[in-house]
Amino acid sequence: MKAISYRRYGGPEVLEFGERPDPKVGPDKVLVKVRAAAVNPVDWKCQAGYMDTVLDTVFPVVPGWDVSGVVVQPGVSVPEFTVGDEVMGYVREDVLCHGTFAEYVAAPVRTIARKPRNLTFEEAAALPLAGLTAYQVLTRALRVREGETVLVHAAAGGVGAMAVQLARHLGARVIGAVREDGVDRARELGAEPVAYGDGFTRHVRALARHGVDAAFDTIGGPALKDSANLLAPEGRLASVADGEVVGLGGQYVFVRPDAADLATLADLAEKGVLTVRVAKTFPLEQAADAQRANMEGGLQGKVVVTVDWTT
Structure with missing residues (x-):
């Protein structure tokens, strides 16, 4: 699969676009075909090494924790989702390695919920974290x-x-x-x-x-x-x-993945209680520019990376 990754700590300049192995789908995971992934300050802080004393890091690292996409394969112990379900997630695991800036992500079922039907994939990716x-x-x-x-x-x-x-x-x-x-x-x-x-x-x-x-x-x-x-x-x-x-x-407070909380947020979005503003979008291969935009700040909305499946 195509993905963004980095082999050493640093700024946007260490990000590389290229091929990475397809993720393995464990029993409690769901393989998601990524449509969008939001950029958050924690992404580039992890990438800079600020979380090295908290999270084990296995290089190369695919960055990103926020995601929206479509289920293409549920794990063998995941009855909650089926192929074709549209989902969103805050896919943070205990080891920094497999992130969401990729064509596919194997998301633990505890980290995802159904995507709000009234949100675009870009908006849904900007909601979880x-x-x-x-x-x-x-x-x-x-x-x-x-x-x-x-x-x-x-x-x-x-x-x-x-x-x-x-x-x-x-x-x-x-x-x-x-x-x-x-x-x-x-x-x-x-x-x-x-x-x-x-x-x-x-x-x-x-x-x-x-x-x-x-x-x-x-x-x-x-x-x-x-x-x-x-x-x-x-x-x-x-x-x-x-x-x-x-x-x-x-x-x-450090936010934790919680499928029930995500489902609550999805429900509030569908009821119009929550709205999501996306300030800028970038294609996956321009993730470094997306990260720079997030680092500069001052945006009244989220920065989102998109994956194009039309070609």
């Missing part, structure tokens, strides 16, 4: 309840946009922290936007005089410290970007 992150933080780490006020950082970004929509669905009021160019997007999603910069904490306090009930940090550093200072007396804090959150009395 960002959606699961937002869902697991809001419902488990922060336990957001109806009537509460939630501060969401980078509210126009991939995870932030999911968090705004899900928090609103849970009945919360959302204050969306954004760059100036993200104000309209945050408001469109249902948040009350506050732009970063001078007076940021003052402006948030003007909206939530007694502090926010929950704060969702996706940036770390000063944003995390601001979040801690903006909490109400019994407020909760969670971060997906900075482990220092623990010292501030909050919780650090």
Whole structure:
């Protein structure tokens, strides 16, 4: 099969497009014909070696954890899916080796769910990691309840946009922290936007005089410290970007694959509760350019790599 891979740690320049062996389909796996794979910061962070102390790496590595596609072969112990099913997944395994930037991926059944019928393959590929992150933080780490006020950082970004929509669905009021160019997007999603910069904490306090009930940090550093200072007396804090959150009395969250959570997200997408914005797409062979676009940031939507099966 055609795939993107890298044989050593580094930046986009280490990515190679070429032939890789077809994946083996274990008993608990599903062979997926890939239609699209989203790019996430964790992809290029793993590629740079930042996760070397956490995940064993077997070179060459095919990057990518987000995917959408069509089932072509279920494993012998997988009755949940049949050939032709359209699926999406957050295909993270315990070893960094077999990713989704390829024509095929053998996905553990615990990592996939049926694709929302109203989303394109590109949109569906952009949903799993960002959606699961937002869902697991809001419902488990922060336990957001109806009537509460939630501060969401980078509210126009991939995870932030999911968090705004899900928090609103849970009945919360959302204050969306954004760059100036993200104000309209945050408001469109249902948040009350506050732009970063001078007076940021003052402006948030003007909206939530007694502090926010929950704060969702996706940036770390000063944003995390601001979040801690903006909490109400019994407020909760969670971060997906900075482990220092623990010292501030909050919780650090690393998203985990969960088929049931994915199915919930798919249902919410089909009901129109969740929308997904794709900012840019690149063909598989241009994955390095897709990665650069993600690294540059500032996009109000996801970067997605597509696999062309028309030729």
